[in-house]
Amino acid sequence: MLISTKAIVFKSVKFQESSLIVKLFTETHGVQTFMVKGIRSVRANGKAAMFQSGMLLDIIMYYQENKSFKTLKEYKASYVYNTAFYDIRKSSVLMFLLEVLERCIHDDHEDDQLFLFVSKALIDFDKEEFTPDFHIYFLLEFMRHLGIFPSGQCTKGTPYFNIREGEFVSEDQNNPFIINQQDSAMFASILRGEGHLNNRNERKRVLEIIIEHFTFHVENFKGVKSLKVLESILA
Numbered sequence: 001m002l003i004s005t006k007a008i009v010f011k012s013v014k015f016q017e018s019s020l021i022v023k024l025f026t027e028t029h030g031v032q033t034f035m036v037k038g039i040r041s042v043r044a045n046g047k048a049a050m051f052q053s054g055m056l057l058d059i060i061m062y063y064q065e066n067k068s069f070k071t072l073k074e075y076k077a078s079y080v081y082n083t084a085f086y087d088i089r090k091s092s093v094l095m096f097l098l099e100v101l102e103r104c105i106h107d108d109h110e111d112d113q114l115f116l117f118v119s120k121a122l123i124d125f126d127k128e129e130f131t132p133d134f135h136i137y138f139l140l141e142f143m144r145h146l147g148i149f150p151s152g153q154c155t156k157g158t159p160y161f162n163i164r165e166g167e168f169v170s171e172d173q174n175n176p177f178i179i180n181q182q183d184s185a186m187f188a189s190i191l192r193g194e195g196h197l198n199n200r201n202e203r204k205r206v207l208e209i210i211i212e213h214f215t216f217h218v219e220n221f222k223g224v225k226s227l228k229v230l231e232s233i234l235a
Helices: 047-051 088-104 112-127 134-146 181-191 200-217 227-233
Strands: 002-015 019-026 030-036 056-062 071-079 160-162 167-169
Touching: 002 030, 002 047, 002 088, 002 112, 019 047, 019 056, 019 112, 030 071, 047 071, 056 112, 088 112, 088 134, 088 200, 088 227, 112 134, 134 181, 134 200, 160 181, 181 200, 200 227
Parallel strands: none
Antiparallel strands: 002 019, 002 056, 019 030, 056 071, 160 167
């Protein structure tokens, strides 16, 4: 069956001498894996660049439900980045976010609202001036789509964030998953969209809390390798 859909390249891996194994997040069928043969050969004339992580594509695929590797009939860029691949700050953020997305989204069924959120955010990110907090607010909105957004309110009675439970609680001195009161208050203000991260240390701490939250609430989430690169670039 031929399916026409939009897609975002999560990652591609070299296979044999001239092929790629490509993981795409599609609008109609979630995450799918493709074998793209001969794409790295001289005759392919540089088309392998089409499968750089983050590329937004229009594709036509041969879809068979139980087949491990799908096949592409046609593919072309649906949006061409102007800055995201060429500004080292933006490219580092993009690499980081794509790794998080790839580690969190595994389903092969349609989620058009999630796809719309991700694709629109990437295009806006490319078009707008660089802001060092973009990835943080992206991840918070991504949490909403995954259904793991922190619950409760940071109040006098519940001033601590319990990262394992994903909610604000009263203090428990023996609980290793409790975030201290100062960091909890800062995180709460960011969750409400009322806070402002003033420096690199605050940004780093909030991001650490977010990544820990993903670790507890997304199955098989085991950290993000590109985080260190991102922190060094945004230092």
